[in-house]
Amino acid sequence: MICRDRVVVVTGAGRGLGRAHALEFARQGARVVVNDLGVSRDGAPEPGGGPAAEVVREIEALGGRAVASGHDVADERGARELIATALEEFGRLDALVNNAGFLRDRMLVNLGLDDWEAVLRVHLTGHFLPLRAAGAHWRAEAKAGRAVDARIVNTSSGAGLLGSVGQGNYAAAKAGIVGLTLVAAAELAPYGVTVNAIAPAARTRMTEEVFAATMAPPEPGAFDAMAPENVSPLVVWLGSADSRGVTGRVFEADGGRLCLMDGFRHGPAIDKGARWDPAAVGPAVRDLIARAPDPEPVYGAR
Template sequence: MGICNGRTVIITGAGGGLGRAYALAFAAEGANVLVNDIRADAAAAVVDEIVTQGGRAIANSDDITRLDSAGRIVDAALSAFGEVHVLVNNAGVLADRMFVSLTEEDWDKVMQVHLRGHFCLANILARRWRDAAKAGKHVDARIINTSSGAGLQGSVGQANYAAAKGGIASLTLVQAAELGRYGITANALAPAARTAMTQAAMPDVVKAPEDDSFDLWSADNVAPLVVWLGSSLSAEVTGQIIESQGGRISLGDGWRTGETLDKGARWQVTEIGEAMSQLLGRAQPAQKVWGS
């Protein structure tokens, strides 16, 4: 009996990289898996792997960025498996340029896949789960989003991607606060692994070791955390941003009110410089932007 036995998970962008690793790991722990990817052949190949190993899975290539097509994804999972318990929003895309070189198309493409893609399926499923909870049914549901170190700290040459991933982190906090009453948890990952995107962006950094040493960048390293978050065992964990790479798991320490000066009256323009100097002198420096 696996820790996800009988649970059904929808995973987007699961035709390769992290999504494929998640799909295989969920199936190994007894979950029914809907493998979604715009590349139908890639999704089908992952399903074949799962079925060959004795698991249950179906392939789907519907668009995650529209509510109507996202609805078809949910309907396919319900038809095949009866219910959905877990959503892993994993699909992503890059359009990297320095900020001054970004086009509207670069910006909109990344926002559509990451932010709209995180909204549509989660919105449909959250409504379903909320209605079930209000009808008196037991709900033990999970939303697992994908942020990034770029979204938490910024990344040179990735203003659009960093903004989208930062938005996903904030979205996760709101989802956790609003949906907990219905038996739904929401957490976000900031995974670091070898995928098609990272191989394109930094191939020398993420390449596999040539010997038998630990593969720090293997997507398989992240999968156990995702499967645990999708299980009933994680019911008390919500609203967390979790970084994962190799053998490391870290909790993100998010925005919070820091060093403060309160004059008790309106500040004069001539006083602001000294006040800011005091605050900055006492504050803990933020982590550097990636690439700076």
């Protein structure tokens, strides 16, 4: 019960990773705002909808407390009202898990502007707006002299960290989330807020086709390394009070594996102390590359 009495907002919580996070937060004692628009894998409206309400029923069956939210996290008003829902329903907000997203995969030369903008909107803007709304609330609390011990967990991807063929829009959005995480961690630290990101690998609607083509299903009773529930313990811990002091970090999580990512940092350098001649840049760059580790390969590259 490491999140007993904490109030958590989870976006994209109707299915997959978000659903797993919401249920695990509830098992650990949190009250949960379950946010989901109820759309298809590519973000199109889905007949029937209602996955958020179903997750709320699951949480209530566990003896927990939850409320459903259909707010659009990539809309300014929707993001504000999402955060207001937590405050109105439960009287406080302790953690925000940004998870909502969808895919519209294309090779770059075939990637239309609509598909580019739609993916950046839901992933990157859909992280920024709830983060901004929650951050503004916690800043106001801190300035009013009330203690804040809050958490934000963002969802990046291996595609954002290393690149992924056929996913230029998704990779760009997920890389942007890492940059947003680093800035938010620095800016919100004075108000008692930590901000971290995860890069999960799991079987969800967004990835089921890939895993079906490349991995055999687990044997009955065997550990399912690609179950989304495997990622949730890290997310729940990052949303708990116990994670105080851990901020500005990016973690990979898949199966039973946790990895602290070692992102961009200064590597080999040459300082000539004067302007370079273009002809001399080539040998210098080749020397730098020779002294640096090889980059990890882009997903899907041959």
